[in-house]
Amino acid sequence: MSGGVHGDVVRIGIIGLGQVSADHVAGYRALAGEAEITAVCDTDPAALLPVAADLGVAGHLDHRELLAREDVDAVVVLLPHLLHGPVVRDALAAGKHVTVEKPLAATAAEGEELAALATELGLVLSVSENSRFVESYMQVAELIARGGPGPVRLVRGLIHGSAVPEYRDDTALWKRQEHGFAAILDAATHFFYVLAWMFGPVAAVQAVTRHWAAGHLPGVEVEDGAIVTGTLECGAFFSIEVGLALELPWGERFEVYGDRASILCDQLRDPPVIIHQGAHDPGVPLAGVPAEPRTWRASSMARGAADFVRALRDGRAPSVDTGHAVHAVRVAEAAYRSVRAGGAVQTV
Ligand SMILES: NC(=O)c1ccc[n+]([C@@H]2O[C@H](COP(=O)([O-])OP(=O)(O)OC[C@H]3O[C@@H](n4cnc5c(N)ncnc54)[C@H](O)[C@@H]3O)[C@@H](O)[C@H]2O)c1
Incomplete structure (x- = not known):
């Protein structure tokens, strides 16, 4: 399990490199000295390879490979809705802190289950709710x-x-x-x-x-x-x-x-x-x-990225309330x- 933050730099893995990812990548990239993207993942090589090359980081076609990396403290899940639950569950089980694009999960019951799992494991689960x-x-x-x-x-x-x-x-x-x-x-x-x-x-x-x-x-x-x-x-x-x-x-x-x-x-x-x-x-x-x-x-997405990273660094809760996201x-x-x-x- 990792999940802690490494020194004062949070090492970020991004899962899902579709339409919304460029703004998230830019947000984490702007946090030099506070966060560093260390790995990215997408099942589509056409989405994965240019981003991995541009960032100069490892690219994975399978999210479980990214989650096995020791140099990832926290993951940003930017996947189609039905995959939020399964991939967030895998990430928490691998000991990673997580922020996931809205909606938190495909159902409120699944969202509650994920929030309870994060609490049980002592990990941060947040939602990239840019509003x-x-x-x-x-x-x-x-x-x-x-x-x-x-x-x-x-x-x-x-x-x-x-x-x-x-x-x-x-x-x-x-x-x-x-x-x-x-x-x-x-x-x-x-x-x-x-x-x-x-x-x-x-x-x-x-x-x-x-x-x-x-x-x-x-x-x-x-x-x-x-x-x-x-x-x-x-x-x-x-x-x-x-x-x-x-x-x-x-x-x-x-x-x-x-x-x-x-x-x-x-x-x-x-x-x-x-x-x-x-x-x-x-x-x-x-x-x-x-x-x-x-x-x-x-x-707003860049401010959300900064809030997530600073919450991990400062040991405080992220500003996005997971209970509100479930609601x-x-x-x-x-x-x-x-x-x-x-x-x-x-x-x-
Ligand atoms: N906050 C906003 O304003 C906003 C805007 C757009 C999208 N979103 C949210 O962002 C999330 C992603 O949306 P999008 O528009 O980028 O979708 P998208 O379809 O453009 O991208 C999804 C990416 O995930 C990849 N993928 C699919 N299955 C995968 C898997 N098992 N492992 C790894 N990669 C996989 C796909 O190849 C694709 O590149 C959704 O939750 C959506 O609601 C939010």
């Missing part, structure tokens, strides 16, 4: 924690962009249900995490989905449109809207309506956050939040139950 590190959300979370908007009545989230090129790629797994570039499990779970983080648990949901791309493209099984509405235990309403076949850049809107103020965030706008206090207030920007319309996602999957499960029940309310 936790979007600059505007971090500042809004502080405002909310200080009670800025007053009691919250309504929270809205919108995730928009176009996955149509990915859905057109016949070699990709994204279109298949179990690997899922799906509006609820892949996208809305970001905001389910944000709800748990900022406002507490979700009480009940109703959901409907659309298969806009599926109507035009062969083989697409996943839903690319979803609206998930419901109530939070704190009493507020929420509405999460996702469109993965909408023709504009990838972005997110996030709105919090309290009885004293309303906070409106939009990653594609400059300034990204405006606060209104009352019906006649034209709004003021939230100071200190940079506009990052093209780089907000990569920046996010549980909300997704309730949303899919609602879809199957024709939009009927489901408790979480």
Whole structure:
């Protein structure tokens, strides 16, 4: 077993070198003196070899070979959803600390089992939930924690962009249900995490989905449109809207309506956050939040990488709460139950 941190440098192995990996690799690479990528893995040589050569590190086609390495303290799992559980389990069993892309696991029960295993083995299990590190959300979370908007009545989230090129790629797994570039499990779970983080648990949901791309493209099984509405235990309403076949850049809107103020965030706008206090207030920007319309996602992933590494180095818990990540999957499960029940309310 390794799992400790070697001196003051955390030795990182990355498993899965697909679409999302470049931003993670850049994030860990930027942590010179704190972290070092020592090995990478992908079952596809075409994905593996260029990254291994670029980094000048060992490349493995089988994750178990990477996990057997003594010079890996922690692994970053960037795999299709169904593989999160099995590979995280293998990594923990090999004594490695782990961070895994969202969703933590394909089911909430599996996520809970992994969290319990990590605790039992004395290892860190975190989730690379980049929403936790979007600059505007971090500042809004502080405002909310200080009670800025007053009691919250309504929270809205919108995730928009176009996955149509990915859905057109016949070699990709994204279109298949179990690997899922799906509006609820892949996208809305970001905001389910944000709800748990900022406002507490979700009480009940109703959901409907659309298969806009599926109507035009062969083989697409996943839903690319979803609206998930419901109530939070704190009493507020929420509405999460996702469109993965909408023709504009990838972005997110996030709105919090309290009885004293309303906070409106939009990653594609400059300034990204405006606060209104009352019906006649034209709004003021939230100071200190940079506009990052093209780089907000990569920046948040880099901050997430830094948080994971510093948590290991400092012996503290990572900022992403694994319990919130499990709750996010549980909300997704309730949303899919609602879809199957024709939009009927489901408790979480
Ligand atoms: N946070 C975000 O905004 C964001 C964005 C995109 C993807 N993601 C998440 O990242 C994860 C990966 O998504 P992606 O879009 O990069 O997927 P992808 O399909 O592009 O990449 C997956 C990679 O894993 C490799 N792979 C498959 N099975 C393997 C195995 N057994 N061992 C090693 N490698 C294997 C594939 O060859 C592929 O290169 C998913 O959990 C997804 O939800 C998050």
